[in-house]
Amino acid sequence: MSLTKDSWRISLAGRLPRLAVSAHDLLVTWICWQALHHVRYAMLPIPPDYPLISLEVVIVLLAQGLVFRLVGLYQGLWRFASVPDLINILKSAVMGVLAITLGLGLYNRLDGVPRTVLALYPFALMGGLGLPRLVYRAWKDHQLGEVRGASAQRVLILGAGQAGEALLRDLLRNGAYQPVGFLDDARELHGTRVHGIRVLGGLDDANRVAKESAAKMLVIAMPSLDASSMQRVLAICEGTGLPFRKVPRLVDVLEGRSAPGALEEVAIDDLLGRKPITPDWKLIRGWLGGRAVLVTGAGGSIGSELCRQCARHGATKIALLEISEYSLLKAQADLHRAFPDVEIVPILGNCGDPALARRALELAQPDAVFHAAAYKQVPLLETQLREAVRNNALASETMIKASKAAGVGTFVLISTDKAVDPANTLGATKRLAEMLCQSADDLTSTRFVTVRFGNVLDSVGSVVPLFRDQIRAGGPVTVTDPDVTRYFMTIPEACQLIVQAAASAAHASIYTLDMGEPIAIRVLAEQMIRLAGKQPGRDIAIVYTGLRPGEKLHETLFHEEEAYRPTSHPKILQARAREVSAEALSKALVQLRQAVIDYDEDQIWRLLKTTVPEFSPDNPHESTDTIVQFPIREARNSR
Secondary structure, three states, X not given: OHHHXXXXXXXHHHHHHHHHHHHHHHHHHHHHXXXXXXXXXXOOOOOOOOXXXXXXXXXXXXXXHHHHHHHOHHHOOHHHOOHHHHHHHHHHHHHHHHHHHXXXXXXHOOOOOOHHHHHHHHHHHHHHHHHHHHHHHHHHHHHHHHHHHHHOEEEEEEOOOHHHHHHHHHHHHOOOEEEEEEEOOOHXXXXXXXXXXXXXXXXXXXXXXXXXXXXXXXXXOOOOOOHHHHHHHHHHHHHHOOOEEEOOOHHHHHOOOOOOOOOEOOOHHHHOOOOOOOOOHHHXXXXXXXXXXXXXXXXXXXXXXXXXXXXXXXOOXXXXXXXXXXXXXXXXXXXXXXXXXXXXXXXXXXXXXXXXXXXXXXXXXOOEEEEOOOOOOHHHHOOOHHHHHHHHHHXXXXXXXXXXXXXXXXXXXXXXXXXXXXXXXXXXXXXXXXXXXXXXXXXXXXXXXEEEEOEXXXXXXXXXXXXXXXXXXXXXXXXXXXXXXXXXXXXXXHXXXXXXXXXXXXXXXXXXXXXXXXXXXXXXXXXXXXXXXOOEOOOEOEEEOOOOOOOOOOOOOOOOOOOEEEOOOOOEEEEOOOOOOHHHHHHHHHHHHHHHHHOOHHHHHHHHHHHOOOOOOOOXXXXXXXXXXXXXXXXXXXX
């Protein structure tokens, strides 16, 4: 009984504000109707008496009240009254006069109702309903401004476009920040105001304006800037000596990587020249929609993002095969939270175990397998040859055989640019996995697809989190060589292109992703130091340690014997696979497995060099490596 009473009280408490607003609006309706009649009758020599309440007045209130409810006028809050609310009031007034005309026409054929009253009624009602709402919002904003007082952080906004205007509205509702002005390079905006906040000059005026306005933070509200423009804005922000943040891109908000209205630190990928990619979503959804997939290494950087991409684009069942207990639990929880309607099948174990591979495929019944499980740390694998071969090559063969036996439609091997001309253990073992895929494809059953790409920003164990930790510790930041370069992609765009390539792949195909231009690691380190609000060489030292075992100055994306041709997507090229002797490969694998069992690393080394003839580990540190352009860009530049 007490529970029922409490529920009734809570319900009543929630309805009271709306009941008060309804009573206010009906009172305003009554006042407008009475006032218009008295004004109209005042023009007559002998004005008649108009009753304060009558059946006619009741019909007016009922008709207008019904319109208020139908239009949804009480769904908005006075605290945030704005243009959409005024438009609703206009709709209510126009529809109201039509409803009143109909009601009174049926009641008394509008006998005694002045036409002037009907003509002026919508305008009077708009003013009567709109003005109190706007006054209430202004009063609440003023109250909030007083509460902020000196405790609010003074913010200067860079960019007076749509993103800047949306940011301003968010900041005005947030008691922690006080916007003091805008800066924008559009000269026609200088001196204008956005919601009362003035555009004080161009971006180059940031240093002067920040001092004059006593700003304590800069916020970059230009989410569509390209990398070169962002670098210029970053330099301007650094010149002020103030902390700075940026508003997230719309795509990051929509895909759940950023919260709406959040202020973020400028990320390193904002400065690396990566233009947004646009996959063929229709093709991807047509391939993935309603299907089941299995992802090995599902708890890793690439594996977990592949799971998200598959769930986002229509997969109804995703099996997670992962050797790390913690990574599996985290990946499962993240997917359950973001995609509650997708069936998640967690499988703990080593994908190189034939029994586990068969069991995983039985549980998942997948239409596609994404094989992302691999060891990838170049210097470490130079001293862990047996494990590199066992995990990167032999475990791949186990998944390949199991997938083919289970009748999987598509098997996608996640490879690396280091497999093109391998100079280290990682590259050689991944190239061997590529050869296994090619050899297993009989062009009639499972499609075996290989997708190559280079480094991904912020992946576990990559250079970006390493630099970040070193900067946080005060330095020094260690770079192997001043001239070393690498190709980089963001994790989401790499996975989008993987799925895109897989959706349209041919049998035994190898695809290379356009990684953009190679980036000097020295430049990457300098930019990350600046993003941390420090200066390279002054606040944080950069130390050059020399190339590590297995490392090259420059990676190559293309092999001279692989003829590349464009695909339907401009950032994906298809390579013509090099010839592989299936018989020789099969014989070498038998010997490799025995050498792994015997822990005979000398034999493993000899077999690896023999099986992957392009593997040349003797001179990996030569500085004669060349940077090869993405063929499509090269052809375009030559025109």
